[in-house]
Amino acid sequence: MAESLVLIEHDRQQVKRSSLHAITLAQQLGGEYELLVIGHVVNKISSSLVSLGATSVIVADDPALAEPLADRYATVIAEAVRKSGAKNILGTSSTFSKDILPRAAALLDAPMVTDVVAIEQMDGSISYRRPINAGSMFAKVKVEGERRVLTVRAAAFETPAANAAPCPIVRFDVDAESLPNGMRFISREERKSDRPDLTEARVVVSGGRPLKDKETFERLVGGLADALGGAIGATRAAVDAGMAPNDYQIGQTGKVVAPELYIALGISGAIQHLAGIKDSRIIVAINKDPDAPICQTATYFLVGDLYQIVPQLIESIRRA
Ligand SMILES: Cc1cc2nc3c(=O)[nH]c(=O)nc-3n(C[C@H](O)[C@H](O)[C@H](O)COP(=O)(O)OP(=O)(O)OC[C@H]3O[C@@H](n4cnc5c(N)ncnc54)[C@H](O)[C@@H]3O)c2cc1C
Structure with a gap:
């Protein structure tokens, strides 16, 4: 048995x-x-x-x-x-x-x-x-x-x-x-994407509130994720603001991820978000506030404006 x-x-x-x-x-x-x-x-x-x-x-x-x-x-x-x-x-x-x-x-x-x-x-x-x-x-x-x-x-x-x-x-x-018949399958909504599954990806790039809108989110968070062959995640603030779909949310009420590299763009590091990323091997955070709470969890913390840093990062990775 x-x-x-x-x-x-x-x-x-x-x-x-x-x-x-x-x-x-x-x-x-x-x-x-x-x-x-x-x-x-x-x-x-x-x-x-x-x-x-x-x-x-x-x-x-x-x-x-x-x-x-x-x-x-x-x-x-x-x-x-x-x-x-x-x-x-x-x-x-x-x-x-x-x-x-x-x-x-x-x-x-x-x-x-x-x-x-x-x-x-x-x-x-x-x-x-x-x-x-x-x-x-x-x-x-x-x-x-x-x-x-x-x-x-x-x-x-x-x-x-x-x-x-x-x-x-x-x-x-x-x-x-x-078998019970209390539930009925109606349809499946699938996003066609060449990006890896968020919970299985080796690299995850996530964006927070300062990404402003869907297009900017896709250009910067999506652009960096694609340059690194990674998946995209988001904070609840970014999801609630309509910048990213619900299934991108990472954290206490979202998904738990554990990639080798987690890059947080404009994310303060609220405890509810950290609950979903703590098992990541390396956490890189880019934030313009040197006192943002995520600096205590991040392996590498870059103080600066993501609007300046991320396009340069994407460009250098693509060139390399
Ligand atoms: C019950 C409950 C459950 C929750 N579950 C979740 C959850 O599962 N996941 C989750 O993420 N949240 C969750 N939250 C919400 C959470 O508390 C935070 O509100 C949220 O994570 C904040 O998102 P954020 O970091 O994007 O925004 P903010 O906290 O507003 O942080 C934005 C950060 O961006 C920085 N910034 C601004 N402009 C720039 C720039 N140009 N360049 C660089 N940095 C910049 C700021 O300095 C700031 O640190 C939950 C809350 C509750 C009460």
């Missing part, structure tokens, strides 16, 4: 790399683990997962699961867990898992701990370390009960090696008629 079941996230026939980090937590918790892929026509995705050290890749493939409707996915997860007997149900912190895993936890009547960054032994059992108060403090959490649902911060766990002997792919039969 597997100790852990890891939910794998995918989009447009690609596994979301960040969802693999939860496998490393499964390895640290010990025992065998299985991977769960839910969707429709997911053969390519499941085949790409067989060497990650799992005992099997469980595949729930049905037209009724073509879109990630939370009520259906949660039901499938709960059924797969009951069948496998797994004690730990794991996923990576993301919009997808935030939508689905709390419902699965409720169906399983299991406690849930989100944003786990480490595990520790405490009084003979495991405690989970997770950020609280927008990342300004950490809590150690212990949970009771036979099962638990956990999500991990991708940056806190390495990507697992993909060098194990291939494991079997096991079909999980879904009775589509018995």
Whole structure:
């Protein structure tokens, strides 16, 4: 019987790399683990997962699961867990898992701990370390009960090696008629972009309030991101002002990113924004105020007007 079941996230026939980090937590918790892929026509995705050290890749493939409707996915997860007997149900912190895993936890009547960054032994059992108060403090959490649902911060766990002997792919039969019908898929709005996914990018360039409007934001933030092959992010102030779309927002109420390089253009460094960037390896901030709070978090802090610095930076990077 597997100790852990890891939910794998995918989009447009690609596994979301960040969802693999939860496998490393499964390895640290010990025992065998299985991977769960839910969707429709997911053969390519499941085949790409067989060497990650799992005992099997469980595949729930049905037209009724073509879109990630939370009520259906949660039901499938709960059924797969009951069948496998797994004690730990794991996923990576993301919009997808935030939508689905709390419902699965409720169906399983299991406690849930989100944003786990480490595990520790405490009084003979495991405690989970997770950020609280927008990342300004950490809590150690212990949970009771036979099962638990956990999500991990991708940056806190390495990507697992993909060098194990291939494991079997096991079909999980879904009775589509018995799945809940409380939600209906209407449409998907996709922004066509050659830029990398914000949560997976190695470089993220973000802009704040002084970028003024959409065009200026795209010219300066987008221009620097493109010169570096990076993704674009924004503060809530920039999103609220209509300079950037909602899904660019980084922070407590936005996305959490952990790139190798994070460049903050005209961003003050409010605690709610820092909550989404703290795990970045190098933070470069450009701000005209030498006392802006972000100077305490930034690895490199350039004091100056972004309207002068950024065009020069884009030009020099392109020339180099
Ligand atoms: C419950 C709650 C949740 C929130 N969640 C989020 C969240 O998820 N993400 C988020 O980002 N915010 C969030 N906020 C908002 C957050 O508190 C800040 O208001 C916001 O992050 C500020 O954005 P900003 O840095 O772009 O703007 P400002 O704080 O106005 O900072 C602008 C900065 O630009 C500098 N500047 C101005 N002109 C120039 C120039 N020409 N060149 C260089 N620098 C210049 C200024 O010196 C200043 O430091 C949340 C707030 C609340 C209450």
